[in-house]
Amino acid sequence: MAHLSEESLTLLALGEARDPQIEEHLAACPQCAAELEALEHVVHAGRAGQPTPAGPGPHVWAAIHAELGLSDAVAADPLEASRHSGGADVPGTSREDLPGPVPDSAYPAAGPPADGGRRDGATVVDLDARRRRPRRGVPLPLAAAAAAAAMVLGGVSVWGAQRLGLEPDPTVLATAALEPLEGYTARGSAEVDERPDGTRQLxxxxxxxxxxxxxxxxxxxxxxxxxxxxxxxxxxxxAFVLPENLDVGEFPVVDVSNEPIDGDPTHSGDSIVRGVLEA
Structure with missing residues (x-):
């Protein structure tokens, strides 16, 4: 059974209308239903202005610190103090706690400076500000919800890692424009991607x-x-992972069919769209 794409799950969590096919799939697929429930929780927390119940542990900041190549000056977990105080004293929750500048020495020599702040001896780096200056003082509830959403997406899929910039984009090997067949008006597209680990997906x-x-x-x-x-x-x-020994050149035609629920595994002969992959 093919699972819903992470992009589709994210849109559903944000309130996109569900058709009967999606409802049927969610009812029969515990994995997709669990991922959607997690994403809906994050969206609800962000819209309600409440931080998520369980914040990221110290290992999350350690991974971010290593990934961005930050200096030892910002090695301390910025949420450590709030954990010991029960979350009552977290930077960014009031105007007085808005981040101030972090010295350039906190970053690698070739890296850009960013906005951040210091409280109780711990330095806070606003990663969003590092990517899009100027931007300061992101409210904690929204920042926590965004971070949790990134963790959920990044943890369950290559798609999430690519969107977060933690993994290179796949290499497009071939594409196809999908044209409607008789009785249908829908159009579409298809592409064969090679992922960084060498696997291919359609x-x-x-x-x-x-x-x-x-x-x-x-x-x-x-x-x-x-x-x-x-x-x-x-x-x-x-998205479908292609078997290693499948020669796309031997099977270059992408076809999406309308299949009745009759237990017959063969093609129904009723195609909705079709197109030929070209490199």
Whole structure:
């Protein structure tokens, strides 16, 4: 069973309308349902102006510190003091606690300076300000919700890591424009990506389409006599990991079909969109 893409789950958590296929998939897939519940919790916390119940542990700041190559001057976990005080004294919760400048020496010689602050001997670095200057004094509830959302997405997918800049973008090996077949008006696109770990994935996106059963993604030979099923497409976007020994040149046609729920694993012959991958 193909899972919902992280982008689709994020949009659903933000309130995007759900079609019956998505509801059916969530009811049958505990993994997608759990990921959506976690994302909905983060969105609710951010909109309600409340910090998430469990803040990130010291290892999170240690990983960020190492990833950005910061100096020892900002090695201390900025939330350590709040943990010992029960969270009652966290920088950024009042105007007096707005961050002040951090000395340039806190960053590597080639890195840019950023806004930050110091309280109780611990230095706080505003990572958002480092990326988009000028920006200061991000309220703690929103910052905590954003950090938690980043942790959830980054922890469950390559997609999240790429959006956070923690992993290079995949290399696009081939793309296809998906055109509607008779009886349909939906269009779409497909691409074969090579991820940093060497694995390949087919990412398929389509316009919404009315189907009687469910959407299934296939790779077809040019004569359409041989084909490989990649799985069910729940929603309008899905990613499928390609087997290592699958030659996309031998099966270059991307096909999304309307499959009835009849227990027959073969292609229904009712295709919604189709297109040929080209490098």
């Amino acid at each position: 990412v398929v996106r389509t316009d919404p389409a009315d189907v009687d059963g469910f959407k299934e993604v296939w790779l077809l030979a040019p004569d359409a006599q041989r084909m490989v099923s990649l799985g069910v497409m729940a929603g309008d976007e899905a």
